[in-house]
Amino acid sequence: MEKSPLHSISEENYLKAIFALTPTSPSGVSTNDIAKRLDTKAASVTDMIKKLADKKLVNYKKYQGVKLTNEGRKVAISTLRKHRLWEYFLVEKLHFKWDEVHEIAEYLEHINSDVLINRLDDFLGNPEFDPHGDPIPDKDGNLTPHQNITLNDLQKDESGVIVGVKDHSSAYLKFLETNGLLLGINVKVIDIQEFDESVKIIVNQQNEISLSQKASKNLIIRKL
Amino acid sequence: MEKSPLHSISEENYLKAIFALTPTSPSGVSTNDIAKRLDTKAASVTDMIKKLADKKLVNYKKYQGVKLTNEGRKVAISTLRKHRLWEYFLVEKLHFKWDEVHEIAEYLEHINSDVLINRLDDFLGNPEFDPHGDPIPDKDGNLTPHQNITLNDLQKDESGVIVGVKDHSSAYLKFLETNGLLLGINVKVIDIQEFDESVKIIVNQQNEISLSQKASKNLIIRKL
DNA sequence: AAGATAGTTTAGGTAAGCCTAAAAATCTAA
DNA sequence: TTAGATTTTTAGGCTTACCTAAACTATCTT
Ligand SMILES: [Mn+2]
Ligand SMILES: [Mn+2]
Ligand SMILES: [Mn+2]
Ligand SMILES: [Mn+2]
Numbered sequence: 322m323e324k325s326p327l328h329s330i331s332e333e334n335y336l337k338a339i340f341a342l343t344p345t346s347p348s349g350v351s352t353n354d355i356a357k358r359l360d361t362k363a364a365s366v367t368d369m370i371k372k373l374a375d376k377k378l379v380n381y382k383k384y385q386g387v388k389l390t391n392e393g394r395k396v397a398i399s400t401l402r403k404h405r406l407w408e409y410f411l412v413e414k415l416h417f418k419w420d421e422v423h424e425i426a427e428y429l430e431h432i433n434s435d436v437l438i439n440r441l442d443d444f445l446g447n448p449e450f451d452p453h454g455d456p457i458p459d460k461d462g463n464l465t466p467h468q469n470i471t472l473n474d475l476q477k478d479e480s481g482v483i484v485g486v487k488d489h490s491s492a493y494l495k496f497l498e499t500n501g502l503l504l505g506i507n508v509k510v511i512d513i514q515e516f517d518e519s520v521k522i523i524v525n526q527q528n529e530i531s532l533s534q535k536a537s538k539n540l541i542i543r544k545l
Numbered sequence: 546m547e548k549s550p551l552h553s554i555s556e557e558n559y560l561k562a563i564f565a566l567t568p569t570s571p572s573g574v575s576t577n578d579i580a581k582r583l584d585t586k587a588a589s590v591t592d593m594i595k596k597l598a599d600k601k602l603v604n605y606k607k608y609q610g611v612k613l614t615n616e617g618r619k620v621a622i623s624t625l626r627k628h629r630l631w632e633y634f635l636v637e638k639l640h641f642k643w644d645e646v647h648e649i650a651e652y653l654e655h656i657n658s659d660v661l662i663n664r665l666d667d668f669l670g671n672p673e674f675d676p677h678g679d680p681i682p683d684k685d686g687n688l689t690p691h692q693n694i695t696l697n698d699l700q701k702d703e704s705g706v707i708v709g710v711k712d713h714s715s716a717y718l719k720f721l722e723t724n725g726l727l728l729g730i731n732v733k734v735i736d737i738q739e740f741d742e743s744v745k746i747i748v749n750q751q752n753e754i755s756l757s758q759k760a761s762k763n764l765i766i767r768k769l
Numbered sequence: 770a771a772g773a774t775a776g777t778t779t780a781g782g783t784a785a786g787c788c789t790a791a792a793a794a795t796c797t798a799a
Numbered sequence: 800t801t802a803g804a805t806t807t808t809t810a811g812g813c814t815t816a817c818c819t820a821a822a823c824t825a826t827c828t829t
Pocket of ligand 3: 558651652654655
């Protein structure tokens, strides 16, 4: 008798997607949004939602969108924990760049062994944030949510420290890296253009660069 | 357009099983042997063998058993490399015992990223042997085969060093551990019972213990 | 309030990887 | 050398996770 996993890889990916989309659709995540995020078709999403509802991982009423149950949220957070710990491992121990780790972690996150992930956590020194500044849930599923102030919210002459990114695309992360915009770096807004909301900033009290609104609204900041 | 892996997890497991069974059935590995090793049914094996033959990973003639092609052997060895490197990681970095790592490595071995596995290899210091004494293939697929002399082959008063195990079961590994029979340990045969081929040995020039033939023929030795 | 449109579900189908039961091939041993 | 046993293959089914096309529901526009 082989012990089969409680949740399939697909189920875990759906739960994680619903969890991620919940803040912007708290009244119910739509079929289409899930389909877009998982690069699949709406009909497939409806299929899977029914299975998740049968397993009591989501609450679902036709045409009303979907919400995680407590149990579903637990699975999503546990998957996030694994994803972020593996990302941290890849960057800190195997010297990957922060734009190279997401895809590999998409696979590693589905290795389900509590012993494994807790030992990895200890081996890494119980890190609080992943390489993109996202908080790593602890083994009891506690997740300190990000503050949501971005560079775009700063006024002229205000400064802050980079603590995370909202856009995890390789293109964006590479762009940040070439401009020295890494976690922990100090930024000060010295000018804001009205017409396109682009900002001129000083990076680390040294270089002066200018960022589009799209770039600045994806950079999470702790105000100083 | 998602890039889908060249070989499925199932395909990799079949290729690994065929590779492992080849030494004892060089003229062709039988359907039943594969089924037993993978804990599946003969009919399922026939299905998969056909798929592998279509992909030119094995040569197959009905009722004649199956042999790996060069390409198939490459995939098998690459999977072994991953399996053994992850086992080494689990024992050396996460402090698992040697009897606890196999199952987890069964999953980790299917994460297919050359960059990942080569960086892991470097991080671990390019180990040559896994926690069970099995050789780890290098990145070009070179695999130094084990010598096959076991404790059972030693004559009275001969001694050797433990370099591996043939039986990887948790029961056997735990038994060895409680008797101090670990890799690198010195053993000397001081008596052999004719009637049941059990041996009395001295472990590490200290403890005297007695081993059944079943126990001694699964312990790989380098003669001194 | 009705029709157009956008979003969602259903219907029906596919491929992978497994299964049981039955048929066919091969091996073994008298 | 041939009957019986064993092994292997085939036939037909199942589940998961996808898909397209068509039908349905909800929402927006006039
Ligand atoms: Mn994933
Ligand atoms: Mn991340
Ligand atoms: Mn495996
Ligand atoms: Mn091993």
